[in-house]
Amino acid sequence: MVTLQAFQPLIDTVQGSLLLASPEDGRIYCANQLACILLASPHSELLKSSVYDFLPDKTEAYNICRELAGNNMIYNRGMQLSTGTGRLFDVQLSARRILLDQVPLLVVSFSDRTEAKVLGQLLDFERQLVERSLSIVKTLKEEGRQSEDEDKLTGVVGMHRLMSSAHAETSRAKRYGGSLSSLALELVNIPEMVPREDDGSAYSHLIRLAGSLCLQSSRDSDLVARRSANAFVILLPQTPIGGAHEMGRRLIKSLRQLTFLYQGAENQAAACIGISTLRPEETSPAPMLERLEDALAKARAGGANYIIELP
Known part of the structure; x- marks a missing residue:
């Protein structure tokens, strides 16, 4: 045929x-x-x-x-x-x-035929989780609510949209039996932005490059969000933890090829990465994102090029 x-x-x-x-x-x-x-x-x-x-x-x-x-x-x-x-x-x-x-x-x-019923249950489920979702957003953002300027600088979405998508993808994964993983990338050698309003600074240049790299490395179904001043979170539907680890490895390899000028010297970009995945018994993305935060903290303690997984 x-x-x-x-x-x-x-x-x-x-x-x-x-x-x-x-x-x-x-x-x-x-x-x-x-x-x-x-x-x-x-x-x-x-x-x-x-x-x-x-x-x-x-x-x-x-x-x-x-x-x-x-x-x-x-x-x-x-x-x-x-x-x-x-x-x-x-x-x-x-x-x-x-x-x-x-x-x-x-x-x-x-x-x-069950789609309409499940969508109604999903809406009720999301309403019940609003309070906890806001708490997770606060935990993930070290520097508070992101501004519109930050979104314009990086070209990625904010954490509120990522949280909304995380709930929808969790429901979809539970319904169809797929995988859902998350990856957090944090730059470890960020230069100080002086002045902070200067979009042409080494700081802004490196952040834009890192955001662009995350977008280029992701699929159409993935979602990249700005977690804090120097960190990004990537939501990876239909991706097991092995696939997330491979993406993290590629991101670190690509970042090491990026350079930026700061105070007259050329510097090499570097990052650490935390990874987590949704467990079969979990019905909310909150535990996965909590483990993601812990994984990133452990990777940050290890330093540049560390990848820590907490499935």
């Missing part, structure tokens, strides 16, 4: 979950990103599976095949699917047999 590869960019734009499969045995040829997420199965693994592997009731596969043989289409049927990890969830499913360039195909689309 090489010709179907051309349809991958197209089906990735579909808002719902979409699968293209064999009408005979349900073997999946193409799947969009949302289908991979809802079925909790990587794209490469999904292409080795059958549509019917995700039916918790195997007799349902026979009923679907018989109904498609008679009517050629199933529309908006309420039923259950099972993820790759065995979690059951309610869906509205449609399926139809088609001919594409004389090749028979089974087109399956489905949407998660």
